[in-house]
Amino acid sequence: MKSAYIHIPFCSSICSYCDFCKFFYNGDLVDKYIDSLIMEIKDNYKGEELDTIYIGGGTPSSLDLKQLDKLLSFISNSLKVSKDLEYTIECNVMDITLEKLELFKKYNINRLSIGIESFNKDILSFLERDYTKEDIIEKISQAKQYFTNINIDLMYAVPNETLDILKEDILEFLKLDIPHISCYSLMIEDHTKLGIKDTNYISEDLDYSMYKLIEDTLEENGYDHYEISNYSKPGYESRHNLCYWKNHKYYGFGLGASGYIANYRYTNTKNLNKYLNGNYIAEKEIITKELNASNYAILGLRTKYGINKKEFKDNIGEDINQYFDTSDLSENDDSFYLDKSKWYIENSILVKFI
Numbered sequence: 001m002k003s004a005y006i007h008i009p010f011c012s013s014i015c016s017y018c019d020f021c022k023f024f025y026n027g028d029l030v031d032k033y034i035d036s037l038i039m040e041i042k043d044n045y046k047g048e049e050l051d052t053i054y055i056g057g058g059t060p061s062s063l064d065l066k067q068l069d070k071l072l073s074f075i076s077n078s079l080k081v082s083k084d085l086e087y088t089i090e091c092n093v094m095d096i097t098l099e100k101l102e103l104f105k106k107y108n109i110n111r112l113s114i115g116i117e118s119f120n121k122d123i124l125s126f127l128e129r130d131y132t133k134e135d136i137i138e139k140i141s142q143a144k145q146y147f148t149n150i151n152i153d154l155m156y157a158v159p160n161e162t163l164d165i166l167k168e169d170i171l172e173f174l175k176l177d178i179p180h181i182s183c184y185s186l187m188i189e190d191h192t193k194l195g196i197k198d199t200n201y202i203s204e205d206l207d208y209s210m211y212k213l214i215e216d217t218l219e220e221n222g223y224d225h226y227e228i229s230n231y232s233k234p235g236y237e238s239r240h241n242l243c244y245w246k247n248h249k250y251y252g253f254g255l256g257a258s259g260y261i262a263n264y265r266y267t268n269t270k271n272l273n274k275y276l277n278g279n280y281i282a283e284k285e286i287i288t289k290e291l292n293a294s295n296y297a298i299l300g301l302r303t304k305y306g307i308n309k310k311e312f313k314d315n316i317g318e319d320i321n322q323y324f325d326t327s328d329l330s331e332n333d334d335s336f337y338l339d340k341s342k343w344y345i346e347n348s349i350l351v352k353f354i
């Protein structure tokens with residue numbers, strides 16, 4: 001076990017599209033939640049040296065300074081970490097303050113992931129994100145005084161978005177000179193404001209044109225498209241997310257978090273009362289050889305690294321090309337992988353691996 005995900009399910013405001021496990025910030029609830037989270041980690045962490053820690057949400061940066069201090073000091077006193085630790089915290093633009101940045105630094109956090117989504121005021125308003133392009137520029141400049149390893153989340157395929165609006169968003173992103181970006185096509189989920197209003201998706205053709213515009217512009221500017229939704233400058237890939245995509249094991253702590261330990265994957269309850277009462281795990285799934293083989297494919301083929309041949313053989317006991325029909329895949333010395341030109345239609349190919 002080399003990685004741990006820690007979920008903070010609170011946000012200062014709720015966005016129209018979001019189906020993540022989250023609640024509107026409430027100070028008393030957050031205090032109780034941190035106590036329960038600490039208990040869960042104490043009960044389950046087995047003392048391994050971790051290479052990556054990722055505090056995600058919800059919005060971890062919505063916690064106040066005292067709450068963040070309590071959580072981060074517990075983590076640094078209790079989890080053993082490697083010298084080369086990648087330690088990420090997710091932030092919302094308007095939560096960024098010099099005090100919080102200093103606190104993150106004090107506790108050795110070395111990577112920020114900031115949800116920006118767009119620089120365009122109409123898109124931000126549609127997504128119910130309460131800041132402007134000028135706020136983004138100011139907050140990113142503060143963040144860069146403390147951190148170089150920063151990710152920005154961008155969303156595209158928002159209704160009424162045009163290729164010109166997206167082009168402008170990418171240009172604004174490039175001006176910020178940030179080494180990593182995650183680009184997500186808007187998903188309209190049932191139990192969100194957008195889902196309830198029966199919002200329509202943009203056309204598939206436009207979605208594809210947007211995907212290609214992002215890929216072409218970022219590659220021309222030195223970003224490596226290393227996973228369907230992720231681009232980085234050399235050396236800035238998300239090591240934590242690569243742990244998921246390589247089908248490696250990891251702890252998941254917190255409300256609704258999932259993890260993969262021993263021979264099972266588990267998902268924690270999304271019921272806050274149950275969680276506060278110490279009933280953490282809601283579901284466990286034993287990972288059979290067949291499921292494990294499928295997971296190597298479904299996860300690995302999202303990335304340029306593909307499925308490592310040796311790891312597959314060591315874990316599944318057979319060569320990949322004996323186990324699966326690999327005719328859609330490309331091959332190099334170490335791995336079988338899906339050519340980048342096929343990523344956009346990946347789902348239709350993955351069917352063969354499930």
Ligand SMILES: C[S@@+](CC[C@H](N)C(=O)[O-])C[C@H]1O[C@@H](n2cnc3c(N)ncnc32)[C@H](O)[C@@H]1O
Binds near residue numbers: 011057092115187
């Ligand atoms: C946990 S949030 C990031 C941190 C913080 N909560 C924020 O929103 O600023 C993770 C990211 O998932 C993406 N996301 C969330 N819901 C989505 C949806 N329905 N469709 C596409 N992307 C989504 C957004 O880009 C968002 O920034």
Ligand code: SF4
Binds near residue numbers: 012019
């Ligand atoms: S997108 Fe981020 S800030 Fe918005 S509701 Fe979801 S987790 Fe909270």
